[in-house]
Amino acid sequence: MTIEEQAPAVSPIVLEVVEGALESVRHEMEVLVDRTARxxxxxxxxxxxxxIYDASGxxxxAVSFSSVPTPIIRKFAGTIRPGDIFIHNDVYQSDGGVTHLPDLCLTAPVFRDGELVAFVQSFGHTGDIGGMLPGSIPLGSTEVFQEGILIPPSRLYHGGDVDTDLYDLILRxxxxxxxxxxDIDAFCAAVRAGAERVATLFARYGTPTVISCFDRMLERCASDLREVVLPQIPDGTYRFEDFCEYEDVQPAxxxxxxxxxxxxxxxxDGILFDFDGTDGQVSGSLNWPGTPSSYARYLGALLKGYAPDVVINDGVLDVVRVDVPKGSLLSPEFPAACAWRTYPFMRLLDIGQGLLAQATDGQVPAAxxxxxxxxxxxxxxxxxxxxxxxxxxxxxxxxSYADGADTVDAAPESRNMPAEFAENFFPVRVEHLGLRPDSGGPGKFRGGHGYWKDIRVLTDGLLFLYADRVRLAPWGVAGGRAGASARWILNPGTPEERQLPAKAEGLPIKAxxxxxxxxxxxxxxxxxxxxxxxxxxLDVHSGVVSAEAANAAYGVVLTxxxxxxxxxxxxxEALRAARRSTGPGRSMFDRGPGFRELVASGALVPWFVEDDAYVGGQR
Structure with missing residues (x-):
């Protein structure tokens, strides 16, 4: 009889304790990396x-930003031993769990009484793993080989003993x-600690009970999505598209x-996202080598907004399906470059929100x-x-109920880089750090504000810049207006002031x-x-909205x-009444002036029209 066949029924209390313990282990692993990585x-x-994963991977x-151990299981099945630690970053052998080369993934097995019962993983964006440019995320790469060393699923530690030849090869x-x-040592320490904690959980409650908890946690995610989330989204078919800016990436x-x-x-019963019609892969590095299951995990995380207490784990794969055309921007053929898959990565969130906005009359966050x-x-x-x-x-x-948050990053629990850290470890001086006034999109609820940061460089060097949503601003929803676009400016307020390209590599910068x-x-x-x-x-008094914007955007007259x-x-009241009587009326999406200019010029042709707002396709 297998362990699964022996699995007992699990009480709700034990289930909550085990689930809480797993989340505590995951958090402990991340804290350990924060404190020891470089x-x-x-x-x-x-x-x-x-x-943390079951024995089948x-x-x-939570899965919204985690890798998967299935490449390790597939390659090393039957030979995995206690004390082993595996490493990989090959984006085309990662099942969508690693999508550009700087993200190294370390995996450790968990054993109980000689039986492989689980896996733990730690992965993160390392500083440099080779390639044609420092930092290993070149825009101009045309194949993945130019972006750094590719590490297929490999055994870095054999039963506790490090493979020094492999380690030296990676470091070289x-x-x-x-x-x-x-960084690698930090990841290894984290997975060792995680494996030890999870093994302790199996020892305390017994293997059949913990495996039953794993199954119940996955089943509960799927059932909660079906019973709580799906009824909030009307049945139907909805269409949306969005764009990544490709200027300055590949001049050819x-x-x-x-x-x-x-x-x-x-x-x-579920949701299908079909990406038919997405552009084909490109020669530059904006391809995203994901898989249908990795996209389902990613888009499924958006559903948490309808039920904040639901833990979105791999149970989401029973409810959300994704179809992606081969050879497209979202499913490129090896060895397509992918260092800056970041922008398609971000755009999928906006597309998911745009689709849900149409289904729910705008009851989603803006872009x-x-x-x-x-x-x-x-x-x-x-x-x-x-x-x-x-x-x-x-x-x-x-x-739909609150302003956006200021200066946040997409990575879960991410933080800004303290000025003190930058100045202590690098030859720079941070001369201004604050919120960027008038950057949040106007609305009944205002978009969050971006950064305004001035950095003085104290030595000659090279500058690398990466930004999207420069020509096409983050869109507003349900009558809200677009937010301000990103900008890079060199030597502001001087005769040498100039606006820099949104995406650029190796620009000389002087001390x-x-x-x-x-x-x-x-x-x-x-x-x-x-x-x-x-x-x-209050926003005006706080300095985040100017008096001019208060009048022009919000119709508020100040004295x-x-x-x-x-x-x-x-x-x-008089000004607002006049604007309401002569204004263009409510539109579902406002993509900003850059989008309207492209439509007017014929460079963009609408895919369809929704509430008089272009949601367009590219000619």
Whole structure:
């Protein structure tokens, strides 16, 4: 009789205890990595994730940002031993769990009484694993081989003994081997600790009971989605598309935008996302080598907004299905470049929200662009090389009940990089750090604000810039307006001031130059003329909304008496009434002026029209 056949019924109390213990283990693993890794993006910004899986590779903890152990199971089945630790980053052998090469994944098995009962994993974005440019995320790569070392599923530790030849090979391919060693050692420590904690859980409650808990947790996710979430979304078929900006990526490939198109079919039993019509793979690095199951996990996480207490684990695969055309931007053929799969990655969230907005009359958050990044590469005064790289958060989209959050990153539990850390470890000085005024999209509820950060570079170096949503702003929903687009400005307020390209690599930057980072704001929700004037005034007093924007965007008339800004109530009511009588009316989506200009010029042709708002396709 197998363990599964022996599995007993599990009481609700034991189930909650086991589930809580697993989440505690996952959290402990991530904290351990935060405290011991060396890459700034992991250590300071938490671009890393842990996960716990059953013996078949199903994730029983949150899956929205975690890898999968199935490549390890497939390659090493029958030979996995206690003390083994596996490593991989090959995006084309990862089952969609790793999607660009800097994300190294470490996996450890969990044994109980000689039986393999579970896996734990830790993975995160390391600083440099080789390739054509420092940082290993080149825009201009045309094949994955240019982006760094590819590590197929490999055994780094054999029963507790490290494979020094393999380890040396990996480190030899990094420009910063000491930093990379610190990251890998941190991941190894995390999976060892995680495996020990999970083994203790099996010892305490017995293998059949814990496996029954695993099964029940997966079943509960699926049943909660069917019983709680799906009834909130009307049955039907809905269409939406969004775009990644491709300018400045591959000059030999003269394309402006990349289109991702999706049709969502909702029934009482589940949801199908069909990406037929999505653009084909490109020669630049904006391809995303995912799989249908990895996309289902990713899009399924959006459903948590309808039931915040639901843990979205691999049970979501029983409810959400995804079809992706082969050879497309979302399913490229090996060895297509994929270092900046980040922008399709972000766009899928917006597409999912756009589809759900149509199904629920706008009861979703507005769009956001919570990942842009800059890098500065050079040498310190002692000649040692450095790479300062930061993922810069942005404003999140407003919701139907609240403003968006300011300066957030897409990675779960992510953080900004402290100015003190940057100044202590790199030859830079942060001269301004705050919110970017007027960046949040106007609405009844305002989009969150982006960053305004001025960085003075103290040595000559090279500048790397990566931003999307520059021409096409984060859209507003249900009458809300688009947020401000991201901008990079060199030497602001001087005769040498110039706006830099959204995406650029290896730009020379001189000692003393200032880079101004202006990240995007989230889209607004609802008609800005419905926003409480007192809330608009509070934003003005806080310095996040200008007096000009209060009038132009929100129809609030302000006066100044004794140096104090106040609301002119009668004038505000009159102005709002006049604008309502002459305005264009409510539209479901506002994509901003850049989108309207492209439509007017004929560069974009609408796929369909929804509430007089273009939701367009590319000619």
């Amino acid at each position: 890459s700034s993006i992991i250590r300071e910004q938490h671009d890393q994730r842990a996960g 199903r994730c029983v903890t 391919n990094s420009r910063f081997p000491d930093e990379l060693r610190g 490939e003269p394309r402006t935008l990349l289109r991702i198109r999706c049709t969502m079919t909702k029934t009482a 956001a662009e919570p990942i842009s990044a800059y890098g500065i590469f050079g040498a310190r005064s002692d000649g040692t090389p450095f790479l300062l790289r930061e993922i810069t958060g942005a404003g999140s989209g407003a919701r 003393g130059a200032v880079l101004r980072v202006l990240t995007s704001g989230g889209g607004g929700w609802g008609d800005p003329l419905d926003r409480d004037p007192a809330t608009v005034l 100044t008496e004794d140096g104090r800004i106040e609301i002119d109530g009668a004038a505000t």
